[in-house]
Amino acid sequence: MKSIHAVRLAERMSRLGTESAFEVLARARQLEARGKSIIHLEIGEPDFPTPANIETAAVRALRDGYTHYTPAQGLPALREAVAAYVSRTRGVEVDPDEVLIGTGGKAILYIVLTALLEPGDEVIYPDPGYPIYESMIRFLGAQAVPVRLREEAEFAMTAEDIAAALTPRTRMLIVNSPHNPTGGVLPREEVRRLAQLLADRDVIVFSDEIYSRILFEGEHHSLFSEPGMRECTVLMDGYSKTYAMTGWRLGFGVMPKELARAATQLTINVNSCAAAFTQMAGIEALRGDQSAVDAMVAEFRRRRDACLAGLRSIPGFRCQQPHGAFYMFPNIEATGYRSRELQEALLNEAGVAVLSGTAFGPNGEGFLRLSVANSLENIEAAMTRIRNWMLAHPRA
Ligand SMILES: Cc1ncc(COP(=O)(O)O)c(C=O)c1O
Known part of the structure; x- marks a missing residue:
């Protein structure tokens, strides 16, 4: 019989990391397949069509x-x-x-x-x-x-x-x-x-x-x-x-x-x-014409402003104003929750997919990452879901 060690991965593979956004997205899709409503704020790609x-x-x-x-x-x-x-x-x-x-x-x-x-x-x-x-x-x-x-x-x-x-x-x-x-x-x-x-x-x-x-x-x-x-x-x-x-x-x-x-x-x-x-x-x-880029950035700015106002109204959250890209990185330490724990609770119970700050390194503890690559309407709905969940589950 052939050796069962044929697929013996190179040692360097044990040092390879990944992007957990893909993993959270997959779990969010599973929940959706079971009929749960999820608002996606975990994704790192623009939600606009290519011009x-x-x-x-x-x-x-x-x-x-x-x-x-x-x-x-x-x-x-x-x-x-x-x-x-x-x-x-x-x-x-x-x-x-x-x-x-x-x-x-x-x-x-x-x-x-x-x-x-x-x-x-x-x-x-x-x-x-x-x-x-x-x-x-x-x-x-x-x-x-x-x-x-x-x-x-x-x-x-x-x-x-x-x-x-x-x-x-x-x-x-x-x-x-x-x-x-x-x-x-x-x-x-x-x-x-x-x-x-x-x-x-x-x-x-x-x-x-x-x-x-x-x-x-x-x-x-x-x-x-x-x-x-x-x-x-x-x-x-x-x-x-x-x-x-x-x-x-x-x-x-x-x-x-x-x-x-x-x-x-x-x-x-x-x-x-x-x-x-x-x-x-x-x-x-x-x-070629750059107007689609300008329109996209203007829309991201509107969403950033709405998301920032929403996040700042959630008990235990504080958030710096992002100046670029399309992410928000609120500090959630005052909620008393760890980042990963809150990521899980918000996904499974509040129906909002976000990423734990620790997906970006140990110094991300105490933070969440939310992407504003979703409509203004969905962002506002997500803020309401998070706020309601936090009010119903105080810890600090
Ligand atoms: C900071 C940063 N660098 C690079 C990339 C990769 O971009 P690309 O799709 O061009 O490979 C990303 C994508 O998320 C990113 O956030």
């Missing part, structure tokens, strides 16, 4: 025969469009050879970290933060160094906290602004201070700017734009959030050419390229 001009461009590309492999680094015309877009929005001249197209921002993260990290390298990342950072760092055998984002600093990473975490073994700093899960945004001053702090250190910055366009106040400030920083910064951005294109799997990275060449070679080994017609749609997204 029509982008869909039309994809259909045209399919008909025009964009159904084969493209160069692994991405179609030259798309890389040119991305270079022009990043040059314009970040105020730094970018060459198309510095651009890598990937199957989502996530693929850029995976490929760049794989190309750069050695076992034992220290990587500083935000906690709470997007869970894939820690997962990838640990998977690659590098050392995960979480830096707590503080509520009193409106969840913006501070140069002071990063300075305290730096050691001679720090290889990379991951920055995410606007930030998932808190909606925190790096102010210009802090971006400057971070750039000064890193000026003469051999540290690569991975700047996750996937929410760069979903901003409610002020302007987007990127470390990539600071003098001297582009040589040591990988900028990641993409289509999923800005253009409601999560299912298209398209994103991009801008990085030094030498790294782009290595990352392209890795792309050849992993997935060859992003889908050709999707890449053609990506050109239209950047160059």
Whole structure:
């Protein structure tokens, strides 16, 4: 008989994390199948359709025969469009050879970290933060160094906290602004201070700017734009959030050419390229009419305001005003409930799917994440459900 150990997973798999939003969504769907009404505030994707001009461009590309492999680094015309877009929005001249197209921002993260990290390298990342950072760092055998984002600093990473975490073994700093899960945004001053702090250190910055366009106040400030920083910064951005294109799997990275060449070679080994017609749609997204993006951001802002007012009226909840992305991150410590416990109770008893802050790292304890990727009406109904449940089940 064949050995029963044929499926013996590699040791590194034990270090791989995940995103619990998918798990909560699956359980919410099971409850719905049993007839329970659930309002979904756990999902991290825009609830709007992809703008029509982008869909039309994809259909045209399919008909025009964009159904084969493209160069692994991405179609030259798309890389040119991305270079022009990043040059314009970040105020730094970018060459198309510095651009890598990937199957989502996530693929850029995976490929760049794989190309750069050695076992034992220290990587500083935000906690709470997007869970894939820690997962990838640990998977690659590098050392995960979480830096707590503080509520009193409106969840913006501070140069002071990063300075305290730096050691001679720090290889990379991951920055995410606007930030998932808190909606925190790096102010210009802090971006400057971070750039000064890193000026003469051999540290690569991975700047996750996937929410760069979903901003409610002020302007987007990127470390990539600071003098001297582009040589040591990988900028990641993409289509999923800005253009409601999560299912298209398209994103991009801008990085030094030498790294782009290595990352392209890795792309050849992993997935060859992003889908050709999707890449053609990506050109239209950047160059075409942007009014759908503006309308989406305006709607997210209305929902943020309604959700914030609702959350602040719930006993035991307090909430910072998010400045970007589409998440709320209320502090629930004063309710007397632990985050995970409240996530479960709200799902099973109140009929509202939210995520425990701990899904984003240990420093998420005491918080919940609510996504406003749902209608104003549903958000308001969810706030009433949560408030009523909390009033009926006081603990503190
Ligand atoms: C902070 C952050 N980075 C990256 C991603 C991945 O985006 P993409 O769909 O482009 O892979 C997400 C998606 O939720 C995110 O929240």
